[in-house]
Amino acid sequence: MILLLMTEYGDRRVRIIGSGSREHALLNLAKQSPQISYIDITPGNGGTEAYNVPISATDIKTQVEDAKARRIDTVIVGPEDPLALGIRDRMNAVGIDVFGPTAQEAMIESSKWFAIELMRDAGIRHPETQAFYDFGSARAYVMDRGFNNIVLKRDGLLGGKGVSVPDSLEEAEVALINAFRNKAPREPILVQNRIEGVETSFMAFVDGEHIVPLLSSRDYKRVGEGDSGPNTGGMGAIAPDKTATAALHKRIMKEIMYPIVLEMRKRGMRYKGILYAGLMIDEDGNPIVIEFNSRGGDPELPVISILFSPEFDILEVIDAVKNGTLSENQLRFLENMFAVGIVASSKGYPGKYDVGKLISGLDQKLDDDSFLFHAGTKIGRNGVYTNGGRVVLAVGRGESFKDAKKKATNVISKVIFEGKHQRNDIGDF
């Protein structure tokens, strides 16, 4: 069943693309807009069931045909894959607006080497990076540098899992072998200098010229407590991140965000959408770009989404991005409020994991400062079942991180399924 929302004013027909907690949050935000008369999500998840249309996010042809048939006027794209596949270009060609960059602009995420070249030309701080096409030279370079001084990266899109930070020579060898075995023929394997420091995520709405930042946030990428184990898509997040002081915020805008948008303009690209910079702050306080993403972070965006002030209208911002009229006034946040998000994941994630485990506790009563976003969930015969690595995200809001974490912990503790894993140290550092 697709819900029809009729308001006194709304005539907009909107679609969200994706199926994670980020898209669940985008749906919630869009539903609040008084401009909306119809909204759906493709394919959605167990938490968005009433709005789901079962079309894969990457089936661009069907996406375009179906959006046309349902007279959708605006599409909001959550994940990177449809953007890299050119969904904006294809929808625009049939007169449908898309919030998100073109395939060419999205290369800032879909090709890490492209992003490095942009940063080199724009003079943006980033780790020294070499691209390798053959195993022997890559191995020799890693031996020379030392396994503990490098990070290995595949060039393309791998959902945060194409990155290896080896803790031993053996791990470096295995990572190199796997990277070369799995890579596409002309795909380079990147070896980057390892940078020590504090990580922070910086996202902004961009209209090709104006840049309006969201609250700063921090993602907890490793699967285990104390930042141990392999990288994931993100096991939790906090916002705002105190690492990004007002002074640092200014530097990030001046030294990173404006130069990269300008560099793209020099190359004929007017980047429109959310631009995400994954940063490391080194011991001298310099912001160094580890990666750019062509979309909102997951779980960072849902965590930030509960801190928008009530009058925030996502469609107003999306229209401003399209028209090149983005301004700070369109983005307001609750003052002196904090958010903590904790992911519950399936046993084995980010490696192999089972799906199809019955979940309880999803229908718990939530107070005004507690939120539960679905990710890898699916409605089945007897209720809601696990259907992915990251299953749900609980987010708490409070006047301190401690209060916010208490709310999130309370919500996530009531969500039960076989093999459930969560980090208990989100927000502690």
Ligand code: GLY
């Ligand atoms: N949480 C990291 C990302 O969205 O890329």
